[in-house]
Amino acid sequence: MNSSTGSGGTLDAGVPQGSQPARSMAANLLSIRNLSKHYGDFRAVDNVSLDVRRGELMTFLGPSGSGKTTTLNMVAGFDTPTAGEILIDNQDISRVIPSRRNIGMVFQRYTLFPHMTVAENVGFPLMVRRVAKPQIAERVTRVLKLIRLESFGDRRPSQLSGGQQQRVALARALIYEPRLLLMDEPLGALDKRLREEIQLEIRRIHHQLDVTIIYVTHDQEEALRLSDRIAVFDNGRIAQIGAARELYDQPANAFVGAFLGNSNFLTGKIATANGGRYQVTLKDGSSIEAPARLALAPEQPVSVMFRPEKAILQSVSETSGFTNRVVGRITENVFLGDSATYEVRTASGELVTVKQPFGPSETKTRTMDEEIAVSWPHDCVHIFPIDR
Amino acid sequence: MLLTLQRMGPGRYVLYAITAIAVFYLLLPIVFIPILSFNASRWLEFPPPGWTLRWYEQLFTEEQWIGSIWNSVKVAFLVTASAIVLALPAAFVLVRGKFLGKTALNAFFASPMIVPVVIIAVALYGFALQWGMAGTLFAFVISHLILALPFAIISIGSSLQTFDIAYEKSAMICGASRVQALLHVTLPSIRPGIIAGALFAFLISWDEVVLAIFMATPSLQTLPVKIWVTLRTDLSPVIAAASSLLIGMSVLLLGISALIKRTRK
Numbered sequence: 001m002n003s004s005t006g007s008g009g010t011l012d013a014g015v016p017q018g019s020q021p022a023r024s025m026a027a028n029l030l031s032i033r034n035l036s037k038h039y040g041d042f043r044a045v046d047n048v049s050l051d052v053r054r055g056e057l058m059t060f061l062g063p064s065g066s067g068k069t070t071t072l073n074m075v076a077g078f079d080t081p082t083a084g085e086i087l088i089d090n091q092d093i094s095r096v097i098p099s100r101r102n103i104g105m106v107f108q109r110y111t112l113f114p115h116m117t118v119a120e121n122v123g124f125p126l127m128v129r130r131v132a133k134p135q136i137a138e139r140v141t142r143v144l145k146l147i148r149l150e151s152f153g154d155r156r157p158s159q160l161s162g163g164q165q166q167r168v169a170l171a172r173a174l175i176y177e178p179r180l181l182l183m184d185e186p187l188g189a190l191d192k193r194l195r196e197e198i199q200l201e202i203r204r205i206h207h208q209l210d211v212t213i214i215y216v217t218h219d220q221e222e223a224l225r226l227s228d229r230i231a232v233f234d235n236g237r238i239a240q241i242g243a244a245r246e247l248y249d250q251p252a253n254a255f256v257g258a259f260l261g262n263s264n265f266l267t268g269k270i271a272t273a274n275g276g277r278y279q280v281t282l283k284d285g286s287s288i289e290a291p292a293r294l295a296l297a298p299e300q301p302v303s304v305m306f307r308p309e310k311a312i313l314q315s316v317s318e319t320s321g322f323t324n325r326v327v328g329r330i331t332e333n334v335f336l337g338d339s340a341t342y343e344v345r346t347a348s349g350e351l352v353t354v355k356q357p358f359g360p361s362e363t364k365t366r367t368m369d370e371e372i373a374v375s376w377p378h379d380c381v382h383i384f385p386i387d388r
Numbered sequence: 389m390l391l392t393l394q395r396m397g398p399g400r401y402v403l404y405a406i407t408a409i410a411v412f413y414l415l416l417p418i419v420f421i422p423i424l425s426f427n428a429s430r431w432l433e434f435p436p437p438g439w440t441l442r443w444y445e446q447l448f449t450e451e452q453w454i455g456s457i458w459n460s461v462k463v464a465f466l467v468t469a470s471a472i473v474l475a476l477p478a479a480f481v482l483v484r485g486k487f488l489g490k491t492a493l494n495a496f497f498a499s500p501m502i503v504p505v506v507i508i509a510v511a512l513y514g515f516a517l518q519w520g521m522a523g524t525l526f527a528f529v530i531s532h533l534i535l536a537l538p539f540a541i542i543s544i545g546s547s548l549q550t551f552d553i554a555y556e557k558s559a560m561i562c563g564a565s566r567v568q569a570l571l572h573v574t575l576p577s578i579r580p581g582i583i584a585g586a587l588f589a590f591l592i593s594w595d596e597v598v599l600a601i602f603m604a605t606p607s608l609q610t611l612p613v614k615i616w617v618t619l620r621t622d623l624s625p626v627i628a629a630a631s632s633l634l635i636g637m638s639v640l641l642l643g644i645s646a647l648i649k650r651t652r653k
Contacts, residue, residue, distance in 0.1 A: 124572070
């Protein structure tokens with residue numbers, strides 16, 4: 001299957017490659033340089049730069065209004081940048097019309113043409129490229145097989161489920177072998193089970209065809225599941241780019257820490273620095289340690305972040321725990337089967353969440369209002385400066 | 389539902405009666421005129437003393453009647469074609485355009501529906517005389533076009549309004565030029581609006597009489613004008629036959645449009 005549907009030239013794109021010189025095989029397919037889009041005073045995209053490697057699946061993750069879709073639309077050619085460059089294979093395409101970019105796109109809303117059959121929809125990109133009819137039919141069959149809908153060619157889009165429609169939309173975007181595939185929250189309208197099924201499908205096709213994909217989503221779980229790398233967008237800027245593990249373990253700022261996964265945030269200020277560690281005094285008076293990754297001066301107010309699963313609960317009398325420790329009372333207690341989540345209110349009134357997995361040894365459950373110590377290792381702590 | 393027929397009790401028979409009267413009132417001319425057209429009497433007599441096809445024979449053999457039918461058909465087709473050709477770009481501008489005074493322009497395009505027809509007629513008549521166009525096919529077409537255009541623009545515009553522009557975008561990212569996207573995606577999608585607009589335009593021209601009376605000369609008349617002129621000189625049942633032809637054509641077109649709607653579903 002791989003050899004017949006792979007991108008190794010068996011399905012030529014059917015468009016003249018135009019002025020494209022001998023295709024350089026640089027590692028980066030797409031480079032965005034200082035890209036901005038302003039609407040009056042509003043900076044929808046504010047000086048964004050990033051590289052997408054050939055064959056990579058990169059997600060643009062962020063809340064709505066963070067600039068991810070606007071950036072995608074500029075790559076597709078539906079929006080014109082206020083400033084900056086978009087390079088594909090080292091050529092600036094920011095002034096090229098969408099139809100000449102040889103980019104595929106799957107939209108959030110179903111955009112199969114309702115008056116055409118599935119086969120006509122999928123063959124549409126070849127039809128407008130004036131590919132001969134028998135060849136279109138052959139390639140349509142092949143790509144419908146790829147998305148496992150080979151017997152649906154004669155149906156109308158209205159006769160398909162939402163998930164099937166998005167798979168057909170994917171086939172339509174793949175049939176002309178675009179150099180880049182853009183997906184704008186393509187599963188946003190589907191229910192959870194179907195979404196996961198099609199996520200697997202997308203992963204499979206990505207591996208099978210080696211196609212470079214940019215995937216826009218606001219769903220962090222989807223981003224973790226699909227991506228080689230994730231670009232986190234915040235307020236028109238890129239907050240951080242990296243592999244999922246990197247973003248989770250080494251968030252560059254409080255926004256990334258809060259957006260990806262669950263986090264605890266406590267406020268405090270730097271007391272002293274020594275031996276690559278900061279002593280931080282928390283609001284409730286307790287003192288904790290954190291790795292000194294950033295250069296911060298004493299008295300600098302900071303936000304102290306750690307993950308709920310990195311902390312453990314102990315009786316106040318126990319002293320065997322980790323370096324860092326705060327004391328409080330349990331205010332919430334949720335049993336989740338494989339784990340339990342506790343909410344602890346500290347003396348300063350701040351809330352700390354602790355996720356306690358029920359492994360082979362841990363079986364204890366805690367009761368409400370119990371006085372308890374939360375303890376966590378210093379190297380799991382991230383501190384972010386707070387503007388004074 | 390608060391007000392279902394079952395809950396209304398005997399009161400619902402009042403509703404049935406009112407509905408029946410309304411239907412009867414609306415149907416009366418449509419039924420009455422065709423019956424009279426088969427009337428054997430020389431006068432428009434009711435109930436008819438006997439039946440005949442004589443009046444239809446006269447309608448389809450007398451040169452003046454045939455000529456007026458043919459004129460009506462020609463004018464209606466030309467009006468339909470020009471209305472669609474002009475309404476398509478106008479609807480695009482009104483729906484897609486972003487410019488100052490768009491709302492005003494929208495209202496302006498609807499103005500022929502508000503301005504009394506007789507005023508349009510007088511104005512056009514003045515022009516037609518000055519330019520020596522009275523009694524030409526062209527004069528009929530442009531005057532009917534004024535009435536037909538708002539309907540064509542509105543029906544095309546409303547189907548363009550509901551058309552999701554994302555379809556066009558996805559056609560273009562698939563490699564379609566603007567023209568290809570328009571021809572293969574946009575136009576087929578708004579076809580119901582275009583067909584509705586065309587039917588409106590045809591029907592408006594087909595039974596229009598006020599403007600046509602002003603533009604007509606004894607040598608060039610449309611069917612409604614010929615009916616009107618004949619009516620003033622004698623009350624022959626041929627008029628009923630001609631009227632039945634007008635009604636028949638309108639009913640036929642409405643039937644076709646209903647059929648198209650059904651097969652699309």
